Amino acid sequence: MLEQIEGSQAVARAVAACRPEVICAYPISPQTHIVEALSRQVKSGALSPCEFVNVESEYAAMSVAIGASATGARAYTATASQGLLYMTEALYNASGLGLPIVMTVANRAIGAPINIWNDHSDSMAQRDSGWIQLYVESNQEAVDVHLQAFRLAEAVSLPVMVCMDGFILTHAVERVELPEQEQVDQFLPPFVPRQQLDPAHPLTIGAMVGPEAFTEVRYLAHYKQMQALDLIPEVAGLFEQRFGRSSGGLVRRYRSDDAETIIVALGSVLGTIEDVVDELRATGERIGAVAIRTFRPWPAAEVRAALAGAGRVIVLEKALSVGIGGIVSQNVHGALAGLPASVHTAIAGLGGRPITKASLRQLFAAARADRLGELTFVDLSHQLVDAEIQRMLSDQRSGPHAENMLRDVGVVGAGPV
Amino acid sequence: MSATRLKYFQTGSFAAGNRLVDPDQRSVQSDPRRANAITCGHRACQGCGEALGARYALDAALRASDGDLIATNATGCLEVFSTPYPESSWQVPWIHSLFGNAAAVATGVAAALKAKGNTHTRVVGQGGDGGTVDIGFACLSGMFERGDDVLYICYDNEAYMNTGVQRSAATPPAAYTTTTQAVGEQPGAPWGQGKDAALIALAHEIPYVATATIADLRDLERKVHTAMEIRGARYIHVLVTCPLGWGAASADSIKLARLAMETGIFPVWEGEHGDVVSVTKIRHRTPVEEYLKLQTRFRHLFAPVRRDDVIARIQARADRNIARFGLLEALDEDQLDEAVEVDV
Ligand SMILES: Cc1ncc(C[n+]2csc(CCOP(=O)(O)OP(=O)(O)O)c2C)c(N)n1
Ligand code: SF4
Ligand SMILES: [Mg+2]
Numbered sequence: 001m002l003e004q005i006e007g008s009q010a011v012a013r014a015v016a017a018c019r020p021e022v023i024c025a026y027p028i029s030p031q032t033h034i035v036e037a038l039s040r041q042v043k044s045g046a047l048s049p050c051e052f053v054n055v056e057s058e059y060a061a062m063s064v065a066i067g068a069s070a071t072g073a074r075a076y077t078a079t080a081s082q083g084l085l086y087m088t089e090a091l092y093n094a095s096g097l098g099l100p101i102v103m104t105v106a107n108r109a110i111g112a113p114i115n116i117w118n119d120h121s122d123s124m125a126q127r128d129s130g131w132i133q134l135y136v137e138s139n140q141e142a143v144d145v146h147l148q149a150f151r152l153a154e155a156v157s158l159p160v161m162v163c164m165d166g167f168i169l170t171h172a173v174e175r176v177e178l179p180e181q182e183q184v185d186q187f188l189p190p191f192v193p194r195q196q197l198d199p200a201h202p203l204t205i206g207a208m209v210g211p212e213a214f215t216e217v218r219y220l221a222h223y224k225q226m227q228a229l230d231l232i233p234e235v236a237g238l239f240e241q242r243f244g245r246s247s248g249g250l251v252r253r254y255r256s257d258d259a260e261t262i263i264v265a266l267g268s269v270l271g272t273i274e275d276v277v278d279e280l281r282a283t284g285e286r287i288g289a290v291a292i293r294t295f296r297p298w299p300a301a302e303v304r305a306a307l308a309g310a311g312r313v314i315v316l317e318k319a320l321s322v323g324i325g326g327i328v329s330q331n332v333h334g335a336l337a338g339l340p341a342s343v344h345t346a347i348a349g350l351g352g353r354p355i356t357k358a359s360l361r362q363l364f365a366a367a368r369a370d371r372l373g374e375l376t377f378v379d380l381s382h383q384l385v386d387a388e389i390q391r392m393l394s395d396q397r398s399g400p401h402a403e404n405m406l407r408d409v410g411v412v413g414a415g416p417v
Numbered sequence: 418m419s420a421t422r423l424k425y426f427q428t429g430s431f432a433a434g435n436r437l438v439d440p441d442q443r444s445v446q447s448d449p450r451r452a453n454a455i456t457c458g459h460r461a462c463q464g465c466g467e468a469l470g471a472r473y474a475l476d477a478a479l480r481a482s483d484g485d486l487i488a489t490n491a492t493g494c495l496e497v498f499s500t501p502y503p504e505s506s507w508q509v510p511w512i513h514s515l516f517g518n519a520a521a522v523a524t525g526v527a528a529a530l531k532a533k534g535n536t537h538t539r540v541v542g543q544g545g546d547g548g549t550v551d552i553g554f555a556c557l558s559g560m561f562e563r564g565d566d567v568l569y570i571c572y573d574n575e576a577y578m579n580t581g582v583q584r585s586a587a588t589p590p591a592a593y594t595t596t597t598q599a600v601g602e603q604p605g606a607p608w609g610q611g612k613d614a615a616l617i618a619l620a621h622e623i624p625y626v627a628t629a630t631i632a633d634l635r636d637l638e639r640k641v642h643t644a645m646e647i648r649g650a651r652y653i654h655v656l657v658t659c660p661l662g663w664g665a666a667s668a669d670s671i672k673l674a675r676l677a678m679e680t681g682i683f684p685v686w687e688g689e690h691g692d693v694v695s696v697t698k699i700r701h702r703t704p705v706e707e708y709l710k711l712q713t714r715f716r717h718l719f720a721p722v723r724r725d726d727v728i729a730r731i732q733a734r735a736d737r738n739i740a741r742f743g744l745l746e747a748l749d750e751d752q753l754d755e756a757v758e759v760d761v
Contacts, residue, residue, distance in 0.1 A: 021532035022525065051528040055521065056559030063518035063556065067489065067525020070512050073532055075525070093514050197487045197510040197526060199538055206490075206513035207500035 001178050007139040007169045008033030010176045011104060014143040016047045017184040018102075018150045020076040021191075022068035024053045024061040028083040029116050030166035031106035035078055058083035062090035062101075069099040070205055072196035074150065076101070080166055081108035084122045088129070091159075095130025095221065097206060100153035100191070102146070103131075106166040107267070107318075109351040113402040117352020118166040120266065123295075124319040124327050130221055132160040132228055133296040134248065135266040139164075139174050144247035147179065148235045151188050155235070156228045158221075163295075165268040167352070179243065187242050225297035232294050250299035253306050255281060256288030261367055262307055263289045264332055265316040269348075269355050273316065276360045287364065292328065303335040310341045314367055316378075318349045325375040348378035384408060445476045445638050452479035452508065454488075459506040460498040464667025466657030466674060467495050467572045470631045471543065474570050474655065475509065477638040481645035482539040487526050488512075489540070491519035491548030494579040494659075495572060517552035519544045520560040523567040531566070539645060540566065546573040546587035550614045561621040561650045568644045568651045571614060574659035582662040586612050589682070590734075591727050592714045594662075599717035608730070615686075618652040622691035625651040629685060631658065632675035636697065640687065656683045664713025676708040681735035684742040699744045705732045 003010075012034050015023075023042065025035035039054075041047035051068075055061045058079050065075040079087065084105055094101050105123045109115040123133060134149060136142045142164045149160040164170060179187075195203055209217055229250065236248035254274050256262050263273050270291045280287045290306045292299075307313050313336070315329040324330070326345030333343050346363055349355045359379050366372045384405050391404060445451055454475035461468035479486050490496045490513045499506040500513065514522045523542035530538050542560070544553055549571040560567055576594045577583040584594040590608040593599040597606040619626045624647045629637040637655060644651040656677055658670040665673055677683040678697065682705060685697035706728055709715040718724045739745055 022528045024525075049532045049534065051532045053524065053528055053565075054563070055524075056555055056562075059518065060521040060524075060556050060559055063514060063521035064525035064528065066514050066518075067512070067522035067527075068529040068532075069525070070522075071487065071526045071529035071533075073529035075529075089515055090518060097514070197512055199485045199487065199510055202508055202510045204500055204505035204507050204511050207502060207505055208497055209502045213502060 001180065003176055003178055004173060005176050005178070006033065006171060006173050007142060007164065008106075008171065009037050010139050010143050010178060011146060011164070011170075012037035012041070013178050014146040015076055015102075015104075016041050017179055017181055018076075018147060018188055019047075019074065020050060020102075021073035022051045022053065022065065022075045024055050024064040024075070024077040026055050026058050026061045026079065026083060028058070028080050030108060030118070030170045031078045031080045031083070031104065033170065034104055034106070058087040059090055062087040062094060065101045065103075066090060066094050066097065066099055069094070069101050070097065070197050072191065072193050072198075074154075074191040075099075076103065078104035078106065080106040081110055081116075081122045084126060085110060088126065091126055091129040091131060094159045096217075098157040098224075099159055100150075100157055100193075101159040102149045102153055103159065103161050104146070105161050105163045106170045107163050108166040112400070115351040116166075118168050118318070119350045119352065120163070120318040121320070121350075123161060123163045126161070127296055127327070130158070130225075131296065132156075132158055132225065132294070133163060134160065134232075134294055135163045135292065136169070136247075137268055137270045137291060137293075139169055139172060139176050140245070141247040142169060143176055143178065144239060144243065144245060147184055147187060148239050148248045152228065152231060152235050154191055154193075156224050156231055157194070158224055158228065163267065168268045177245070183242065187239065229297050229299060248293060250294045251302045251306055252291040252293055254289040254291065256290055256306060257309070258286055259288030259310055260286040261288075261312045261314065261364065262310040263287070263314050263316055263364075264292060264303075264307070264328065265289065266292045266295060266328065267318070269316065269318070272355055272357060273360060276357050276364065279357075279361075280364065285368070295328070295331075298331050298335075300331075300335040303332060304339070307332070307336060307341060308339060312367060313341050313343045314346055314363070314372070315343060316346045316348055316355075320347050320350065344372045344374060344376065346376045346378050353379060444635055445480050446473065446634070452476050452484060454479055454509050455499055455506045456508055457506075458504065460501055461494070462659075462661050462667070464658070464660045464670040465494070465498075466631045466659060466670050467545070467574055468498065469634075469670070470572050470637065470655045470657040471495055471570075473631075473634050473637050474641050474653070475541065477641035478539070478541050478568065478645055479509065481642045485538045486510075487538060487540050489514070489519045489523040489526060489542045491544030491553055492516035492579070493545035493548050494574075495543065495545065497579055516548050518556050519548060519553055520567065520569055521556040523569065524560050524563070524565040527566045540568070542567050542569040544569075544571060545578065546571060546575060546614075547577040547585040549573075550587045550612060551585050554614075558617075558621065561618060561623050561652070564623065564649045566648050566650070568641075568653070570641075570653045570655060572655055572657045573614075574657050574662060576659070576662050578659050578662045586610070587614065589731075591718060591731060593717060594714070604717045605714070615652065615654040618654070619688045619691060619693070621650070623650040623652065624648075624690060626654075626688040627652075627686070628654045628656070628683070630656040630674040630678050630683060632671050632678060633685070633697070636685070643687075662714070664716070665711055669711055673708065673711060676703060676711070679703045680705045680708045681739040681744055682708060682731075684738045684744060686742055693742065696742045696744055699739065702739075702745065705735050
């Protein structure tokens with residue numbers, strides 16, 4: 001059914017159609033609308049049987065999901081930013097225990113300085129947590145990929161994060177095709193785990209494992225993610241067959257087959273990138289884009305195949321690994337080993353700064369003119385950072401930068417240096 | 418399980434006289450078909466009070482639930498000594514997730530059971546004092562205030578034993594731990610710190626809170642039974658000895674737990690919905706020194722210089738417990754409900 005609907009509401013409807021049995025909720029923007037909507041569905045009886053647990057922290061949210069999933073219940077939660085970091089220890093535990101929990105991450109920056117707007121710092125910080133990470137480009141894809149996520153998680157016995165851009169997607173009202181319940185029921189069979197906490201078959205879960213088998217356990221975690229590389233396209237294919245729409249999968253190419261320059265990115269920014277690609281294509285430039293839809297497991301072969309013909313690859317990243325630069329770029333570098341393409345990292349959109357067509361045009365023009373270095377901070381205000389660097393040099397004591405810069409831009413309440 | 422107070426006179430022994438009572442009144446452990454929730458072969462130290470307390474508590478919970486039980490466990494000695502790869506001592510479905518989340522995992526188990534319409538399987542969460550009183554406290558408090566259908570049992574050995582005897586918020590003042598060394602003006606753990614988790618649990622006004630010790634295992638069994646008859650969030654705080662961390666003889670484990678109670682250092686009580694409803698009276702009031710001198714964690718109070726000032730301060734703390742909980746008052750027959758009866 002087509003509806004004009006907010007992204008979060010659409011995701012809540014999709015999740016509800018997956019019949020989760022336990023939902024844990026802790027508020028953090030920009031994820032809150034999703035669990036608010038689900039709480040209403042549970043309270044009203046529309047989503048039943050389902051237990052909605054208002055927990056006291058994200059750490060508890062993931063822990064409750066762990067207990068529920070280990071008891072054989074389909075478990076769901078949503079979070080973002082600080083909340084995702086706060087549950088870090090439990091994230092690793094959920095994947096280590098092989099529990100197929102599904103979680104929406106409404107991508108948001110991480111403080112300090114505290115910032116509620118979108119970038120990918122949060123989920124990128126958890127890329128090694130053992131979770132499958134799927135990034136969606138639109139609210140339609142968010143809906144579709146949530147259905148796929150449950151199927152995938154339960155098939156491969158791993159938890160899945162569906163990463164959607166906070167505010168840009170979660171709060172955007174768009175036309176979305178919402179699936180019918182029977183369709184979902186046919187696509188997603190009931191959750192039947194291989195093993196669970198059951199008094200009829202007592203089982204010890206989470207025992208201590210020493211050096212004698214730890215490597216093997218970790219190997220198997222990796223093996224399962226490699227399996228997921230086959231399973232993700234399979235599930236996406238099945239989804240397309242049943243629902244008549246293509247979404248999910250490992251990577252998606254956009255006008256990249258004969259491209260000399262290819263932009264690699266994740267999430268909603270692909271829309272803007274594609275608009276600029278179209279403009280430049282119209283002027284005869286051989287430029288295209290590749291969307292990374294699955295970041296963990298890393299689809300190295302698909303990325304390599306998609307980028308093999310390019311002379312120049314620009315990885316547009318909404319996260320920064322301080323002290324080295326790009327995160328996705330490092331993975332792309334690895335995938336392109338031995339190929340001639342030059343890889344450039346462009347850090348953009350941090351803390352919600354809009355990535356405009358104008359900025360992208362400028363970035364691509366610099367690339368065309370061979371003026372693009374290895375690492376670029378898109379739209380960086382040199383004036384602002386230079387002034388602070390001067391201060392740092394003149395007074396080598398510790399202290400935060402944000403407040404100094406707020407004062408420079410004239411924000412009320414920022415004290416003297 | 419009802420409790421019948423039997424009076425039998427046997428100096429120096431509190432052994433349970435199972436042969437004196439009807440078979441259905443006998444202790445869980447006297448039944449050859451007992452569940453043995455934690456079976457033999459685990460790696461606990463000799464005389465470990467936590468191993469003993471956990472086995473009695475879980476066997477009682479198993480009996481009360483007719484074997485229909487799921488247990489969660491925080492990281493700590495109990496978890497480590499019971500599950501050395503590739504073995505497990507647990508004969509119940511059991512999950513260990515993290516150090517600080519045993520109560521939340523238990524909530525998740527209970528939520529899953531509820532969603533599945535399973536009203537018969539019961540849930541017990543467990544942790545040491547560190548996993549309960551310190552790092553797991555937020556999850557525990559959340560579980561309490563939501564009224565989740567979980568019985569949480571804390572095995573309090575008064576320090577982080579599994580990591581080598583560091584101070585927790587349950588470590589008593591003046592006790593030596595590896596992070597409260599017996600040096601300086603105030604040797605051992607500082608005064609004026611720490612918290613009483615059982616009283617804080619009571620403040621949540623949950624249906625049932627109790628304290629117990631491994632000296633009175635029948636009392637522990639009965640409290641577990643009582644708790645299992647109730648739905649909602651319940652809490653039992655069990656004082657368990659740790660020969661290694663306390664620097665005590667393995668053979669003194671029961672004696673020490675009894676002295677903790679008889680000195681007033683560890684008050685044994687039951688509470689319902691925010692009120693203390695019964696206490697276990699002290700039978701032979703004993704000066705705290707008798708308790709302290711059996712443990713090397715208090716050795717610095719006796720040598721090289723005797724610290725009468727500190728011993729007096731510990732005595733005052735015990736006396737305050739005795740006054741506060743009325744541990745010495747004569748038993749009033751009218752008030753003598755089943756709850757205060759012990760020692761079958
Ligand atoms: C988040 C985290 N911090 C610290 C530890 C290390 N740790 C494991 S067990 C333990 C001590 C447990 O103490 P307690 O809960 O009192 O149980 P005990 O071993 O005394 O029975 C500690 C500190 C851990 N596993 N996880
Ligand atoms: S260190 Fe203490 S708590 Fe741990 S097994 Fe030994 S006696 Fe038991
Ligand atoms: Mg302890």
